[in-house]
Amino acid sequence: MLPFWGIDASEPRVPAVRLRGIRMTRHLSIGLALSLLLAFGCGDNATDDADAGTIQDAGTKPDAASTCATEICNGVCCPEGQTCDLWTQQCSTPCSPVCANAVCGQSNGCGGRCYGICENGLVCSTATMQCVGSCVPDCAGKMCGDADGCDGRCKGCPDSQTCNTVTFLCETVCSPACSAAQCGADDGCGARCLGSCPSGQSCNPSTFACENNTCTPNCSGKACGADDGCGARCPGTCPSGQSCNPSTLVCENNTCTPNCSGKACGADDGCGSRCPGTCPSDQSCNPSTFVCEGSSCAVAANLGALPQATTGASHPLGAIVLSVPLNTGALPDYLQLELYEGMGPFIGGFVTGTFPLTGSELQYATCTLCVRLFGDTDSNGAPAQFYMATGGTVTLSSVSGYLTGSLSGVSFEHVTIDSSYNSTPVGDGCTSYVSSMSFDAYISQ
Numbered sequence: 001m002l003p004f005w006g007i008d009a010s011e012p013r014v015p016a017v018r019l020r021g022i023r024m025t026r027h028l029s030i031g032l033a034l035s036l037l038l039a040f041g042c043g044d045n046a047t048d049d050a051d052a053g054t055i056q057d058a059g060t061k062p063d064a065a066s067t068c069a070t071e072i073c074n075g076v077c078c079p080e081g082q083t084c085d086l087w088t089q090q091c092s093t094p095c096s097p098v099c100a101n102a103v104c105g106q107s108n109g110c111g112g113r114c115y116g117i118c119e120n121g122l123v124c125s126t127a128t129m130q131c132v133g134s135c136v137p138d139c140a141g142k143m144c145g146d147a148d149g150c151d152g153r154c155k156g157c158p159d160s161q162t163c164n165t166v167t168f169l170c171e172t173v174c175s176p177a178c179s180a181a182q183c184g185a186d187d188g189c190g191a192r193c194l195g196s197c198p199s200g201q202s203c204n205p206s207t208f209a210c211e212n213n214t215c216t217p218n219c220s221g222k223a224c225g226a227d228d229g230c231g232a233r234c235p236g237t238c239p240s241g242q243s244c245n246p247s248t249l250v251c252e253n254n255t256c257t258p259n260c261s262g263k264a265c266g267a268d269d270g271c272g273s274r275c276p277g278t279c280p281s282d283q284s285c286n287p288s289t290f291v292c293e294g295s296s297c298a299v300a301a302n303l304g305a306l307p308q309a310t311t312g313a314s315h316p317l318g319a320i321v322l323s324v325p326l327n328t329g330a331l332p333d334y335l336q337l338e339l340y341e342g343m344g345p346f347i348g349g350f351v352t353g354t355f356p357l358t359g360s361e362l363q364y365a366t367c368t369l370c371v372r373l374f375g376d377t378d379s380n381g382a383p384a385q386f387y388m389a390t391g392g393t394v395t396l397s398s399v400s401g402y403l404t405g406s407l408s409g410v411s412f413e414h415v416t417i418d419s420s421y422n423s424t425p426v427g428d429g430c431t432s433y434v435s436s437m438s439f440d441a442y443i444s445q
Contacts, residue, residue, distance in 0.1 A: 297430035298375025344368030
C-alpha cells in the first residue's frame with residue numbers, strides 16, 4: 001500500500017496604602033461633622049453664649065433638636081424618607097441596587113454593575129463583571145433540537161432537510177421550479193420566477209412583470225449571477241457538472257449524469273457539454289479546448305470508470321485514508337481519498353452523505369474530504385506529480401468498520417504542494433478525469 005501522504009480584566013487593584021488614606025480622610029470628615037453637631041446642633045445653653053443670635057439664626061434654622069421628627073443633617077431636618085450622608089453632610093435618599101434577573105454587567109441603578117446572568121455556559125467575573133469561560137457544543141449523532149451541552153440546541157437533519165432555528169424541527173427544503181417559466185410565474189415555493197418575457201422585454205426582478213427594454217443586457221462570456229449591465233443578473237456559465245438556476249441565478253449540481261465512458265476527447269457527454277475523453281497514447285485531452293495535445297503528464301487524461309476498490313483503507317492520525325493503485329509497473333499511479341475528522345462536514349465526527357467537491361475542498365491545505373492522484377510513484381512512495389481534484393462528487397454510505405461509497409465525475413489538475421500543504425496549479429495542461437469508482441474496503445487501524 002502507498003504510504004499516507006497527509007497533514008505528514010481585570011482592572012488594576014487599588015493599593016492598600018490608598019485605601020487607608022481614603023478611610024482616614026473619611027474618618028476625619030465624619031469626626032469634624034460630629035464636632036460641628038455637638039458645638040451647634042445640640043444642647044440648650046444658647047443664653048450662655050456670647051452672641052447666640054449670631055451663632056444660630058433662629059428665624060431661618062429651627063431648633064432641630066426639638067422640632068425634627070427625622071434625621072438632622074448639618075443643622076437642618078432631612079425630609080421624610082431621607083438620611084444624612086456623613087460623607088457629603090447632605091440629606092439624600094438611600095439607593096437600593098436592583099439586580100434581580102439582571103444580565104452580567106448590567107447597571108444596578110446605584111452607579112454600579114450587577115453580578116448577573118451569563119448564557120451558553122459562561123460565568124460572570126466579579127473582577128470585570130463580564131461573562132467569561134467557554135463551552136464546546138457536542139452535537140455528534142444528535143438531531144435538530146437536541147441539547148448541545150452548552151445551553152443551546154443542535155441543528156442536524158437528514159439529507160434534503162434543514163433545521164428550523166425557531167421551531168427546531170427538520171423541514172424539507174423546497175427547490176424552486178422555474179425552468180422555462182414565464183416572468184412572475186409561481187416557483188412552487190411561495191415565490192415567483194424571474195422568467196422569460198416576449199422579445200424586447202425583460203422581467204423586472206422587483207415587480208416580476210415584463211417591461212420594455214431600455215438597456216441591452218450583456219451576458220456574453222459571463223458567469224451565472226454576474227451583472228448584465230442593466231441592473232439584473234446573467235443566467236451565465238457554471239463549472240463543469242453544474243448549471244445556472246434561472247430563478248436564483250446560482251450554480252447548482254446538474255440532474256443530468258454525463259456519459260463519457262469510452263468516448264473520445266471532445267465528444268458530447270449527453271448533458272450539453274463535452275467529454276475529456278480518450279486520445280492517442282502520446283497525447284492528452286485539453287480540458288479547456290477538448291482537443292488532443294502532446295503531453296509530458298504522468299497520469300492519463302481520462303481514467304474513465306475505475307474498478308471497485310476493496311482494500312487500501314486505513315485510519316491514521318484522526319483520518320480515514322483510501323489508497324488505490326491504478327496500474328502496475330516500476331512507477332505506478334495511485335488515487336487517494338482522505339477524510340479529516342474535526343473539520344468541515346466532519347466537525348462532529350465522520351458522517352455519511354453526498355459531498356460536492358467545491359470551495360475549500362479543492363485546496364489541499366483546507367480540504368476535509370480530499371481527492372488526489374499520485375503520478376509515477378517511486379519505490380519510496382514519492383510521486384513525480386501530484387494531481388488535486390477540481391470538481392466532482394463523493395458519496396459515503398459507511399465510515400465505520402468499512403469505508404463504503406463512490407466517486408462521480410471527479411476532475412483533476414497537476415499541482416505542486418508546499419511544506420504548508422498549499423496546492424498550486426502548475427498550468428501545464430496536465431489534467432485527468434475519473435467518471436466513476438466505487439469502494440468497499442475494511443478500515444485497518
